[in-house]
Amino acid sequence: MLCTDLSFEWPDGKPVLENFHLVVGPGRTGLIGLNGAGKSTLLRLLAGELTPTGGTVRIGGELGYLPQDLALDIGLRVDEALGIRARREALRAIESGDVAEEHFAVIGDDWDVEERAEATLDKLGLGALGLDRTVGELSGGEAVLLRLAALLLDRPDVLLLDEPTNNLDRAARERLYEAVESYSGVMVIVSHDRELLSYVDQIADLRDGEVHFYGGNFEDYEAALAVEQEAAERMVRVAESDVQRQKRELAEAQVKLARRVRYGKKMYENKREPKIVMGERKRQAQVSAGKHRTLHADRLADAQERLVAAEEAFREDAEIRIDLPRTEVPEGRTVVRMTDVALAHGGTVNLTLRGPERVGLVGGNGAGKTTLLRTIAGELAPLSGELLTPVTIRYLPQRLDLLDDKLSVVDNVKALAPGISDNLVRARLARFLFRGRRADRPAGTLSGGERFRATLAALLLADPPPQLLLLDEPSNNLDLASMRQLTEALESYRGAFVVVSHDVRFLRRLGLTRWLQLDGEGLRQVDPM
Template identity: 75%
Template sequence: MAQPTTSLLCTGLSFEWPDGRPVLDGFHLAVGPGRTGLIGLNGAGKSTLLRLLAGELTPTSGAVKAAGEIGYLPQGLTLDTGLRVDEALGVRAAREALHAIESGSTDQRHFDAVGDDWDVEERARALLDRLGLHRLGLDRTTGELSGGEAVLLRLATLLLRRPDVLLLDEPTNNLDRAARERLYETVAGWGGVMVIVSHDRELLQHVDQIAELRDGQVTWYGGNFTEYERTVAAQQETAERLLRNAESDVQRQKRDLAEARMRLDRSASYGRKRSVTRNDPHIVAGKLKRQGQETAGRLQGMHTERLEEAKRKLTAAEEAVRDDAEIRIDLPRTAVPAGRTVLSLDKVRLPHGITADLELRGPERIALVGRNGAGKSTLLRTIAGELAPLRGEVVVPVPLRHLPQRLDLLDDKLTVVGNVKLFAPGAGDNAVRARLARFLFRGGRADQPAGTLSGGERFRATLAALLLADPPPQLLLLDEPTNNLDLASVRQLTQALAAYQGALIVASHDVPFLRGLGVTRWLELDGELRAVDPM
């Protein structure tokens, strides 16, 4: 395992995408032993930074140095479905050599392949058991895995390598509750350098420090996520108080400047009248006038300086107060009358013996839960018409849209605007841009190619394309929608869906998120679809 001196170091790191869009500029970072939670708004560059640290991207300038081997678990993991499990774990050659030696082979190649790792098969099986993958045989193929199982298998691969530095990008995506608990235990027991990008509050409770990436710089906070929230809340309370004081001071300085000008004007007017009354010589009158002007200039300059200083403090106070914009949804045509049938599943049978009967009426909100591999995504794809049921009938009499886990609905070569127009070809450019602004794609952001978007930005763009489609959906299917979203974006999504007036079916392992949606029914898929008590 890692030695105490193991570390990551970034110096003068800069990176920009091929279209010239900058992500980091002159960035510096030093990470020591322990578990670091890397957080920040979507688009801040967290995933890009991990890819730079892992060597998957080359910086425009600067350097990344790591003391030891790096293991990297990316977002949006895909595995070759034809791979055997032992091949994915990187132990197939060693296993085959070991079996050959056990069968009596004395070929030196087999001994070289095994090296000192004589217990490789036992370690691999034990690790799969620890991660809840005991059902996987080393000879099976990865095509049989669910999305969550693929993530755990990739993690097992990294742990078998015993890297000095472990980089995890949204590792709890697609994991069911039991799998998340196993991942938490793995993180809690890690003894080397670990950097975790995650929106999972429970996972972030297991870190030693929080690094927040904001505006191209990292701010460090000691302790776990609860400590971070407590510190930020106290800082924001102070910042908001200073902002109120600064606003009051600006108004006060404006009043003082206006009053000073009025007094000076009255004094100058009085001086002119007095000079005329006394019939002062021109030279005396001119001297008095110049003296008055100099005095007035000094006083006005003093008040102006005070006002400018107050404005500078106000600007600093405004920058200290966080103002993370929120997405807004206003789609009146999505409203569904309470008695209207939105979805009907009649004796539907899916692969692996899954059966489902369901009647959905009005603007109901369904939470679809279940273990990894239970078939939740398959059920949603069947409702969306992407898969045909083996038996039974699926009836959807209203406009429907499906947001899949992989967010693969966008054309990477098109801009955000261009992608939305694919779903709403009759909408004008100005109308599309006005609606995209509600999803935080304003100005040049709406012209970004979809291929350059972060995970959270891609989610917002996909959601915008679906909800701005013509006609707007009255039934929305969401498959693990909080994957790849930062904590602020999860809050924004929750508030946005609260304004949605259609029916919802949401498959998610994120129970706090589901609770915030105002779910009307909780359904569990475990061989069959059945109602369960609220979680």
């Protein structure tokens, strides 16, 4: 797979890639980068869904593409979604005695298509699905696996996967990992899932319109990057020291020149030498001073250029640094009590949370985790039972649709904290990396990572401050830097929270005090995963 001088810009003229080059050979490549770097756009260009404004894309063989936002017609049958319905019908016709030539043409050499389809579905945990069911009966995670099964059945030479583990429960993720590990062609995976990235052969880091390759999986990439960044940080310190030294030398040179000028002026005023001699000395002094000043100024400019180059080599993804004392919950204080609560979409729950508990909520797709969070948040009324929530609650849904796109980041935060002054809001937003004019940008213009930070800021800076946070799959669609920033923010948060996630590695980093699992047997505590 080869990209040469590839350029692309959106219809409004916003550039994404310019004179971009990429070569990917056999094996599994993990494509990472900040939100807005152009990863999904690049995959769509490779898949032919977008037309480049310049350059070429060459794919060696058949290509399969699994998009991030998968949309399947709910009226489709499973065999249609797999692309094998025509072959199945041709098989049935031949088995019934119809030996028309077109049936053989449709089948070609694929006489075992049904067996291959059922084996592929079984490998992905969809063995009980049946080829005659409709897509509308599937969960979102099952639909993703079904689309992957269709791609694997076609046996493409190149396979592109864009955030394939989003919305997959733990069991489905395990099956997808196995499928990725066993794939033998060219595979490019865009993902923030660290566990999935442990199965790749190399990491391609897309940053500032260029790709840098690192051999090995994500852990190898982190180790190599740490060495690079340590060296780059040393270069920055050396370059900063050199700039300061050149500034001192320039200042010292200017002082010496000023002394010479004063001395020459005094000699001229005292007329101790012939006027022509003094004039020549003055001219020579001016020429010498100019050369001296230019020399030091050039050295300073060179040192400053080296500092800029060193700083560009040092990648410092900004960190969120906040303190949220007003969110603190005393030990033992009840924040949620659910007694025989019947949920709107089925199931009965008993749950008590006290103090600053940190709870991870896991379970299969469709188990009712989102329903449980929405019930605690007051968005859904329980059918029966008793629900007590004596503290301020804030709920972060999967869709991140809390912000008003027309309002600025500042005004969105003030909407949830109307009693706080504009200056205080801006000071607090700076801790979430919205400094100066960035805080005045409309929410609708933010990138995915920026929007997440703005939403998180609006929740955590709300007045009254939340003492219970409910987070529904917060890591979906976040780049790795945003994932780290979310973890940092939750480390600063002093209240209780319940986090729904299928990403076990992410949950492990949150310092959970309890793991709860919701399934057909109800809500129960389980051992840490």
